[in-house]
Amino acid sequence: MNPEMPWPALHASHSGVWIATPEGESRGLSRGEAIRLAADTPVILLNAPLVGQRLGHPELSGLDLLELYAFLRPARFVVPTPRGLARAVDLSPPESDADVAPFLREAAASLLAMAEGEWPEKEGAWTALQSLGRLRWPWAPALTPRIRKPERHERWLFSRLPEWEEGATRPPPRPVVIPPDEVRDRLARLTGTGAEVRQGQRDYAAAATHAFSPRDRRDEPNMVLAEAGTGIGKTLGYLAPASLWAEQAGGAVWVSTFTKALQRQLGHEGERIFPYAGERRRRIVTRKGRENYLCLLNLEDALQGGFAGRAAILAQLVARWAAYSADGDMIGGDLPGWLPTLFRRNGSTALTDRRGECIYAGCPHYRKCFIERAARASADADIVIANHALVMVNAARGREMNSRPTRYVFDEGHHLFDAADAMFAAALTGQEAIELRRWIIGPESKARGRRRGLAARLSDVASYDEEGARAISQAVDSARHLPSDQWLQRLNEGEPFGPIESLLAAVRGLTYARAADAADAGYGLETELAEPDAALVEAAGPAGEALESLLRPLIALGRRLEAVLEEAPDWMDGPARARIEGAIASLQWRRDTVTAWLALIGRIGGPANEDFVDWLAVDRFEGREYDIGLHRHWLDPMQPFAQTVLKPAHGVMVTSATLRAGGDWDVAEARSGAAQLASPADHFAAPSPFDYATQSEVLIVTDVKRGDMAALANAYARLIVASGGGTLGLFTAIRRLRAVHARIADRLAREGLPLLAQHVDPIDTGTLVDIFRDDPRASLLGTDALRDGVDVPGDSLRLVVMEGVPWPKPTVLHAARRLAYGGKEYDDRIIRARLAQAFGRLIRRAGDKGTFVLLSAAMPSRLLGAFPEATPVERVTLDEALARVQLSSEARMRHEGGPVTATREP
Template identity: 75%
Template structure:
């Protein structure tokens, strides 16, 4: 019998239950809402329960928040099964048993402070703060957490400080011995492991990227396509670790997905078995916007946040005291935590606006970002992502530690990463962010936002020229878009030259774009034959931007002069702050220069190197941005120039590197043609027996665009497979339509259905839940097509709603014209289908079916699948029969998926 004074509420697609004491009863939606509005109720994932009740404002005692307080920096799958695992309770037998289970789990969690509690330090003080904030759990926690005998160190004094290190020497020139590489690989694989010839050959080929570079700007580029199951991770870690140890340099291993980053971090334990050694030798590095900013957190804790956001700040502070690296996105902060607060305040806790003052910050010596940067300078292996590698090469401050060796895993995404990195967007949102960075707080804005003058006040007082440049920049920034710009554009009353330009862009886009009557979609049109109004607006806008560009450049030069003069106040910390300011100002000046180049295109000749267009970005029936856009026709050109040419060697690898085309296509998509030396090629097929363990079914009788028929097909296929289905969509609207029609039906059959863009849960957590429950299915879009690694029985059926043709945008049309017309489209589709199929068979024991719901699938595209895989065009009824016969028996699979790490 529970002694808790509160009832527990659980809602699923099969019903709603309330438990109080020993009583459990099923209730209606209306009664549940009325009870929850009057009485604090224990629940799990309040936003999800509120969505199922149709009551978005639902609040109560959320067990996920309690767990985040008691076990900061610990992982839990946010489901009854996950809660059972961390509390030691038996899993509820059915949905009706979940509510009383939540009561029992609550008592188990609340008993944690009574025993040996590893996260006790700081809990009493935090509970007191949360009590004053009226956090629902605080009264019960305050009763149970004893006051420490002496004052505990608070977060900002508890965190360790990083230390400066002597610059790392330039890596030595070494040549890897083939036999030694193979012995290292054998050690990493471990004794008794089966010998994989493909892996051994891959390791030998990968060693080529670590050979001495023969000439300047001519790196050793190795392209290696290694099918799933080859073991390419250890295949390249063997030569990478060997080279790093011998040469004394760092190897940067770059990925596209966070899932692979986590896998790489686990695999490096084979190289460095001692945890302390591994922490110094292996560093995971991400962009600044991923890490907790301690100055932002301090501001939030001291009154910058209010209400629920203030509660989030306290829970994040608890986490910050125990986190391994301070990574709020993909690190050890549970991905579900910020979604409980509807993203209220979480983005303000990271450095997303480029406001860092570097050494001017009181927490600089404890900063997670600076600690990661310095750790990576001393590490042997740095695990990063494609975007950060490019940013670091283009704008990095760490010039002396610029890596000379790269491994680009998931290399088929390099083109897309470069496309985003080297893009230019002169939009309202971009200009208003620059205005805020320069001017600082205006009107009723809150928070610690400071402008250039405040951040560089000591420089301004020392250097008259710098002070004048700051004043000129602040004055010129007044011409950028300001708060309320979207409403002024809609009303036809823009203010200032930039808003006038954006108003002309908006008007021309609406006039020319197809489908303008549909307010749910973004609009775009080519930047060609501009109207007189747009041409007239361009000149004043260019003048305004030029007036901003000149003082920014002048300020950067004045700051460099300050460093040269070395005044008395310029100690080590101040020097670091000025160097950081020079880098930040230089970056903004580059952005403004790119905007000026884009404006010069209005009324002028088109460039063969770029694709330019106008766009009105819309979503959920409203506009959220307007502007001009520019992309490189071939973004691998700047990638090759900025990243590859300065390097000595790079390995680009993927299971689908040539998918959709030839080796020439693969080389073109990673920038190889822009290098002086040709790339070396390696190819190894997957060892998996795809012909025996998988089949592809093309369903011929589901009408395209018929959402009810599409929903019926998905429901029947998921039922036939008993769950374990990954459903992939090319449009969010159809995904939501299918989910709304089938979620209840599947739930009644005991088959939970998760959905990206529907469930108020982050994508990473959705995958964790999917992996943890072999009866669950997951619907999603592009992010799930090749960002999911779910081996075993939990993923046994992949269903695509149709052929994933590229969206017909202005950018795509230009690249299609340059890339061979329909053959270009076919390459994209083949690659997408190959990547989707790659989710299905992740281990030698896996078995599965790939279903494509498209009668109009051209036969020429079916070579996207591995050779030998049976492919059949069948009716939906026959597909159901085949899926059921192949997948219904759990015994035919080798193992269950392991719980998420």
């Protein structure tokens, strides 16, 4: 036995369970034996939640190598698989599942040996280890003798983080005209010397230039709608004129995306514009919503006892990461996406500012705040990489008006409509109302935490201004009419407390009475807000009065805060002013919310507003109710989008590979907001340069019966085996995805083909894609997020299988829009767009080849326009599809020099 490695290692997959003992023995064992072993003995694991799921014991714990890696290598990327870990620690990867357990012991020894020496992230490790030892972190006893106490005091976290500095307000950008030849030269420099000249990309860059010309009239931006097929190179196509304009005009271009994957890609492309890292960090800044960034005050509270158990260990590991993070982004940044999932939702969301409780300059860490640093860096940047939601929030809520962008590029523009739909909607639900109550009142129990109500956050204002103090007191009193803890239980028991809970009880009763699928206990219910019953009408009056009584003091408090700013009392230094300005912005957001709720309540028993769609809903998941309320969406959300985002801008480009959704430019005009403007938008279209006739094919399988789960699972399994993995399986319903996964995972494991699944595996979606990309024999099942946000070029993705035609879900909102915007043709546009996006996952680079399989005999011919024009499309039986996929797999193996019969369809 190795005395320095006295622990066995355990590995479990769908094909079996193995253990490697300290004595050098390696063998298979049953799931029951594995669970008993792990319960009695500390064992080395890789991703304990995933191993626990494989064993049917979700609470399994042990010496997780991912936690050890996160401690030693904070802010460093690793694919959380044996193969990925082997690459990270410079070891040979295990060749089979049976070899994984011995490898885990070898990897543990390698990481522990590293801890004995010097490594780049050593500073702060000893200090953090003392806290982790007190928390009984399993790795602490092994690390303590290996990491010696430093001779000098360690700079740790808060002392390591740099402070941002205030700068002068940036002057408005100068009106400039960018010469076409300069755009061509810049594009040539970005693509690189000797690169193939792509005429489509050059034309695209020339068309994009119009968005950077000076506008001629107020509220009429220069707008460009550009549809560029996959492979055109649109990212560099718009970055060429954008970077030139920023350089010559002295302004910032905001490039907005929908997916985090494209944000990361844009960051990589930035290396072409600014090769030197220091200049690139200054000139290109990524911005996200506040809820994405680590809140240092929340972290401090967690480290000082606000968290307990496993959540406290997570806080310590996040602190290690924060000291080395580039930007403090916890969602899609350099925090490993798998780290929070190791702790099963224990605390990661509480480390961000998700409730709008920031005290701004009142925070002791304000000068080091990641959020504030990003905001200030973006004010001086040339290119700001943002997302659709953040752009709309900033525009609608009036934040950062001094640095408001004048030029936007909306990449993934086909998602603008959905992003605006979510942003400009209103929902008076129990969850939203209880959050507002907590924001105003603060903690109502003795539980430890840093949550503060209005009175605590504005104590200095309350002591200075009598009217402000009165408004705060009135707001707190009125907020007690809002739902409180256990509100759902009270509604289920028929005992609502207060006017808002009584309204929600009436909503629940009417929804169950009228919803068409009320008997289905699995998913949410909804019904149109029309012809309300007496109970709902009766509950609306008191609920409206309660919200009116809340809105009045919020308005009064906002006015008093503005007055205090104007009076500038002696105690108001720079930080206090910034804090009050932040409070004013937060108050405006809450006032707007309550005003929207009042409009919704006014609709009960009143006339309908043709601009909106209103409905009642009971939200459920797997039979459990989790929210109830009234909802309002714009019939056309591009109306508020155009008013708040487009009209104030000087130039806007909206671009995507599927901007027209297989239709004409009228579709793009409507779904981008261009139709709301007085001046027409420029149009540009360039087809993909890929040879779809030889690189791809679409097979529509006609003999898999709809609703036959066994047949659906069998089709997926046989297709994945025929392809030898490399399959992206797309579903329109989580329930069917889980059912198929349960039927085929073990079967594929016996073929040596790993299967990953969104909504099944306890791994975040980004990490699932990373694992899928890293292993050409792996396959991945998922839903909408994978249909739109996956970029996996090369051999790792060579087959896309869709369970059926992605028909729109027949919701109240969809029915209203279908009626208003063309009926069947409106449905067809949505379906074509979804099919186009799904097919677009297949061919990402010039050398890619693959097959798209649709398991639906009900695929109408009119929807085939979703696929690129030259793509071969055939209706075939499943056996014929299997033969085609098998042939393609054998051709690939032959090309790579591998055994042609490596995988055979059973």
